[in-house]
Amino acid sequence: MYADICQLLNIQYPIIQGAMAWISDSSLVSAVSNGGGLGVLATGHLDGEGCRAEIRRIRELTDKPFAVNIMLLSQFADDIAQVVCEEHVPIVTTGAGSPGKFMPAFKEAGIIVLPVAPSVAIAKRMEKDGADAVIAEGCESGGHVGKITTMCLVPQVVDALHIPVIAAGGIADGRGMAACRMLGASGYQIGTRFLVAKECTVHPNYKARVIKAKDIDTTTTGQSTGHPVRVIRNRLAREFEALEKRAASAEELDALGRGALRRAVKDGDMDYGSVMCGQIAGLVTKEQPAKEILEDLYQDYLRVMSETTK
Amino acid sequence: MNFEKIRDIIAEQTGKDAEEITMETSVKDDLEADSLDLFQIINDIEDEFDIKIEDVENIKTVGDVVKLVDELSQK
Numbered sequence: 001m002y003a004d005i006c007q008l009l010n011i012q013y014p015i016i017q018g019a020m021a022w023i024s025d026s027s028l029v030s031a032v033s034n035g036g037g038l039g040v041l042a043t044g045h046l047d048g049e050g051c052r053a054e055i056r057r058i059r060e061l062t063d064k065p066f067a068v069n070i071m072l073l074s075q076f077a078d079d080i081a082q083v084v085c086e087e088h089v090p091i092v093t094t095g096a097g098s099p100g101k102f103m104p105a106f107k108e109a110g111i112i113v114l115p116v117a118p119s120v121a122i123a124k125r126m127e128k129d130g131a132d133a134v135i136a137e138g139c140e141s142g143g144h145v146g147k148i149t150t151m152c153l154v155p156q157v158v159d160a161l162h163i164p165v166i167a168a169g170g171i172a173d174g175r176g177m178a179a180c181r182m183l184g185a186s187g188y189q190i191g192t193r194f195l196v197a198k199e200c201t202v203h204p205n206y207k208a209r210v211i212k213a214k215d216i217d218t219t220t221t222g223q224s225t226g227h228p229v230r231v232i233r234n235r236l237a238r239e240f241e242a243l244e245k246r247a248a249s250a251e252e253l254d255a256l257g258r259g260a261l262r263r264a265v266k267d268g269d270m271d272y273g274s275v276m277c278g279q280i281a282g283l284v285t286k287e288q289p290a291k292e293i294l295e296d297l298y299q300d301y302l303r304v305m306s307e308t309t310k
Numbered sequence: 311m312n313f314e315k316i317r318d319i320i321a322e323q324t325g326k327d328a329e330e331i332t333m334e335t336s337v338k339d340d341l342e343a344d345s346l347d348l349f350q351i352i353n354d355i356e357d358e359f360d361i362k363i364e365d366v367e368n369i370k371t372v373g374d375v376v377k378l379v380d381e382l383s384q385k
Contacts, residue, residue: 119346124353125352
């Protein structure tokens with residue numbers, strides 16, 4: 001069911017900035033929210049108090065709505081869910097699992113809940129659990145990925161659900177947004193394009209690598225661990241591929257990956273860091289202020305919609 | 311009774327033979343089901359028995375599923 005996401009979330013553009021661990025911190029989140037989109041704080045790398053500090057920093061920088069993402073595989077997920085309620089965060093997104101057990105607390109705190117779903121069955125479950133909308137994320141996205149493409153997942157989730165569906169994965173311009181609107185989406189989550197925002201505090205090497213990336217530059221690693229990730233193919237990714245070819249255990253694979261994202265984001269290690277990135281990176285060509293990215297995206301979307309439906 | 315229905319749903323989703331599936335069968339190791347497969351199986355079982363299974367994360371064996379279904383469908 002199509003719905004006005006801007007009204008639901010009280011934002012100007014129907015654009016949500018995807019949470020990216022170590023990357024979408026208070027600086028990026030507040031810039032996106034100030035620019036008229038929904039900034040989303042990543043907490044996969046934070047504990048409860050770290051999350052609380054970032055939430056308070058965001059509130060110093062913006063009075064617009066923002067969201068906190070809860071990475072459900074994190075050992076601190078319970079703490080973060082509690083902090084989010086205590087700090088009266090207006091909107092929560094969740095990843096890597098189903099937030100069922102937190103739903104009663106969120107609903108009691110009046111929080112709008114937008115879980116990310118990689119399949120129809122999981123999306124249906126989230127609707128039953130009381131989600132306000134679902135983010136159907138295809139495997140074109142960077143970071144943790146499911147198995148199905150945005151093109152195929154979005155219309156199937158739209159058919160299966162009554163609540164609105166936000167599309168994610170492979171969107172970096174107005175064409176991607178318009179395409180997802182055709183598939184039935186009410187809103188659009190975008191990650192890779194916001195990674196190169198001026199206000200994003202990721203290492204300059206990382207931004208440069210994403211800007212340089214071509215269509216075929218990413219790969220997914222770790223399928224055998226059950227939680228694969230999409231990254232730019234570099235030396236680390238090739239080591240993963242070699243390990244998986246000789247059927248290494250999930251423990252060995254997880255050990256190789258430990259600390260790798262931090263190396264990429266903070267130290268700028270493009271060879272042995274985990275350079276998480278979406279397949280659409282080839283369309284991302286310059287660093288811009290978040291506000292300008294949002295305006296470009298929305299104007300482009302309007303232009304595409306009016307030109308193709310003449 | 312419940313076991314047979316559950317076994318057949320699992321067999322259909324995973325492509326395994328029903329005869330290979332027992333109460334001790336491990337979802338992750340024997341059935342090679344990942345989290346997407348598991349949620350699909352749980353979804354189909356919930357529809358079949360008209361129940362809601364809350365604690366999906368702790369399911370390790372087919373026996374765990376049968377136990378949950380037995381408990382919930384008695385209510």
